[in-house]
Amino acid sequence: MEREEFADFYADSFQRLVGQLYAMTGDQAEAQDAVQEAFVRAWARRGRMDRSGAPEAWVRVTAWRIAASRWRRARNGTRLGSLIARPESTAGPTPDRVAFSDALRKVPAEQRRALVLYHLCDMTVDQVAAETGARAGTVKARLARGRAALAPYLLETAAPVTE
Amino acid sequence: MPELTSELQRMADDAAGQARPLAAAEIIRQGDRRRRRSRTRRSLGGLSAAGVVGAGVALGLGLTGSAPAHATGTIRTAAFTLVRNATGTATLTINNNVIFEPATLQSDLAQDGIQAKVTAGSFCSSDPIPAGISQVISVPAVQPGEAPTVTINPAAMPPGTELSFGNFQLANGGKTFVALIDSGSYTCTSTAPVGAPGIAAFGFGRSPSR
Numbered sequence: 424m425e426r427e428e429f430a431d432f433y434a435d436s437f438q439r440l441v442g443q444l445y446a447m448t449g450d451q452a453e454a455q456d457a458v459q460e461a462f463v464r465a466w467a468r469r470g471r472m473d474r475s476g477a478p479e480a481w482v483r484v485t486a487w488r489i490a491a492s493r494w495r496r497a498r499n500g501t502r503l504g505s506l507i508a509r510p511e512s513t514a515g516p517t518p519d520r521v522a523f524s525d526a527l528r529k530v531p532a533e534q535r536r537a538l539v540l541y542h543l544c545d546m547t548v549d550q551v552a553a554e555t556g557a558r559a560g561t562v563k564a565r566l567a568r569g570r571a572a573l574a575p576y577l578l579e580t581a582a583p584v585t586e
Numbered sequence: 587m588p589e590l591t592s593e594l595q596r597m598a599d600d601a602a603g604q605a606r607p608l609a610a611a612e613i614i615r616q617g618d619r620r621r622r623r624s625r626t627r628r629s630l631g632g633l634s635a636a637g638v639v640g641a642g643v644a645l646g647l648g649l650t651g652s653a654p655a656h657a658t659g660t661i662r663t664a665a666f667t668l669v670r671n672a673t674g675t676a677t678l679t680i681n682n683n684v685i686f687e688p689a690t691l692q693s694d695l696a697q698d699g700i701q702a703k704v705t706a707g708s709f710c711s712s713d714p715i716p717a718g719i720s721q722v723i724s725v726p727a728v729q730p731g732e733a734p735t736v737t738i739n740p741a742a743m744p745p746g747t748e749l750s751f752g753n754f755q756l757a758n759g760g761k762t763f764v765a766l767i768d769s770g771s772y773t774c775t776s777t778a779p780v781g782a783p784g785i786a787a788f789g790f791g792r793s794p795s796r
Binding site for chain 2: 426429430433434437438439441442443444445446450451452453454455456457458459460462463464465466467468469489493523524527538539542543570573577
């Protein structure tokens with residue numbers, strides 16, 4: 424990938440990836456920082472990224488690993504997404520949305536990652552499995568558990584997981 | 587009550603809208619620097635593995651050779667400026683008007699031989715806090731509205747310690763807390779250590795316009 428192509432790729436995908444990482448981590452600053460760092464690595468190792476054939480997925484996986492690694496080092500087991508104290512009050516979101524955000528923060532990190540990839544990134548179970556390195560059955564279980572945890576806060580809770 | 591896909595999308599859109607990307611040129615610059623660094627490491631590793639006579643000396647020279655980039659010079663990002671002084675100290679200026687970049691700062695400090703744990707919205711500390719922070723850092727007073735700076739003397743860091751930097755957005759502006767921590771034993775919390783003993787803090791001077 425040449426400089427200009429990389430710059431276009433960065434401009435096109437940076438904000439989308441920050442949004443996805445935020446949904447996975449629950450932390451805006453961490454999401455932005457991890458994605459930024461992943462792009463630095465992407466340029467430094469662009470040969471490897473090019474060979475992956477899916478540069479955006481490569482950056483997302485790298486950003487997730489960066490965020491997860493920091494979380495493990497910093498908290499030694501504390502759930503991702505609780506690193507940053509939430510503002511005491513937020514203007515705008517309805518109580519339903521605040522409750523949903525709180526519930527999402529309590530979902531274990533790998534379940535939340537699966538939920539985001541499946542529901543937000545519109546991936547199939549097999550694609551989620553490929554990106555996360557888990558088996559399809561594990562992905563299905565994570566999706567089911569994550570959705571069950573969020574069920575009290577959602578309108579639709581029983582939509583089946585499709586392949 | 588929200589629906590899962592639309593709620594995730596809303597969260598992601600909000601976060602994406604708040605994201606403030608560095609310029610692509612800066613990402614490329616940092617990537618190039620990392621690539622050069624890893625090439626240097628690989629070539630040093632190869633030299634060592636080859637068992638060349640006098641490899642120890644050559645390795646030492648190699649490290650010295652790679653040092654000038656870090657010995658003096660300036661690293662500028664949107665979030666901070668790090669100046670390596672000829673005396674071996676480093677001067678860090680934080681631009682609190684943009685989102686902090688903990689990983690980048692930690693990596694750049696490490697390049698300058700300053701082991702540090704850099705976090706945003708959380709702060710890592712040891713109990714007890716290792717003494718000597720006043721020998722390691724100095725924080726000059728700043729005028730209202732001036733960017734805060736701190737000068738770091740890595741040579742004064744006691745063995746087995748590293749620096750902890752924690753950046754917080756508080757009600758009266760951005761503030762960065764600094765302490766020495768025991769590298770092998772520390773915990774992190776999301777509470778700003780305002781007024782805690784043994785912990786230095788620096789931030790923007792209160793501007794009359796704020």
